[in-house]
Amino acid sequence: MPATAKICGLSTPETLDAAIAGGASHVGLVFFAPSPRNLSWTRAAQLAARVPAHVQRVGVFVNPDDALIEQAVAAGHLDILQLHDTTPERAAAIKARTGLAVWIAVAVRTRGDLDAALTYTGVADKVLYDAKTPPGAALPGGMGVRFDWRLLDGFRHPLPWALSGGLDPFNVAEAVAATGATLVDVSSGVESAPGIKDLGKIGAFLRAVNDL
Numbered sequence: 001m002p003a004t005a006k007i008c009g010l011s012t013p014e015t016l017d018a019a020i021a022g023g024a025s026h027v028g029l030v031f032f033a034p035s036p037r038n039l040s041w042t043r044a045a046q047l048a049a050r051v052p053a054h055v056q057r058v059g060v061f062v063n064p065d066d067a068l069i070e071q072a073v074a075a076g077h078l079d080i081l082q083l084h085d086t087t088p089e090r091a092a093a094i095k096a097r098t099g100l101a102v103w104i105a106v107a108v109r110t111r112g113d114l115d116a117a118l119t120y121t122g123v124a125d126k127v128l129y130d131a132k133t134p135p136g137a138a139l140p141g142g143m144g145v146r147f148d149w150r151l152l153d154g155f156r157h158p159l160p161w162a163l164s165g166g167l168d169p170f171n172v173a174e175a176v177a178a179t180g181a182t183l184v185d186v187s188s189g190v191e192s193a194p195g196i197k198d199l200g201k202i203g204a205f206l207r208a209v210n211d212l
């Protein structure tokens with residue numbers, strides 16, 4: 001299979017189960033209070049307990065402090081920490097403290113934005129190229145914003161990477177063909193409203209990825 005998928009921002013047992021049944025390789029649990037996908041510790045634990053060993057649990061954070069990470073890791077039995085708006089120094093400290101794999105989200109609008117990935121060499125285990133959300137936006141991700149995939153043409157990736165931002169069941173095949181991504185990430189593209197995951201859209205997205 002040329003690509004696998006992370007379904008991000010899951011918050012109910014039904015939609016989590018649909019992602020797992022559809023073949024997602026990763027499920028994303030958001031720990032950021034302003035997000036409509038933010039999880040309580042109780043809900044995170046409830047969801048984490050349903051995830052089989054072959055599917056990885058990714059905690060999504062925005063420049064988190066140690067207390068937040070510790071509580072989220074404990075509740076969500078996280079395998080991977082996905083960090084937004086977090087410096088290389090802080091990401092390195094988080095990785096050293098937790099011993100967990102770290103993914104760094106790099107917000108992309110221009111070719112120059114990609115260079116931020118270089119600064120995480122030796123720190124992050126993977127780069128998630130995500131679209132830069134508009135200035136003043138409430139969230140740095142999960143807003144269905146897409147960047148120009150051609151920006152990745154010829155870029156020498158310093159780390160393993162994944163593609164995110166504005167993907168949906170209808171464009172994900174084109175996105176993989178255009179970029180060569182081997183891991184794709186989606187949130188609002190499989191929702192019916194912000195924070196409300198749609199069983200049909202999750203299934204359609206994963207079928208599109210599985211059919212590649």
Ligand SMILES: O=C(O)c1ccccc1NCC(=O)[C@H](O)[C@H](O)COP(=O)(O)O
Nearest residue numbers: 008035141142143144165166186187188
């Ligand atoms: O999804 C959120 O609410 C969120 C909040 C704070 C930081 C990151 C967040 N999401 C990160 C993701 O991994 C999303 O899947 C990614 O940005 C793509 O979102 P979308 O464009 O809606 O598919």
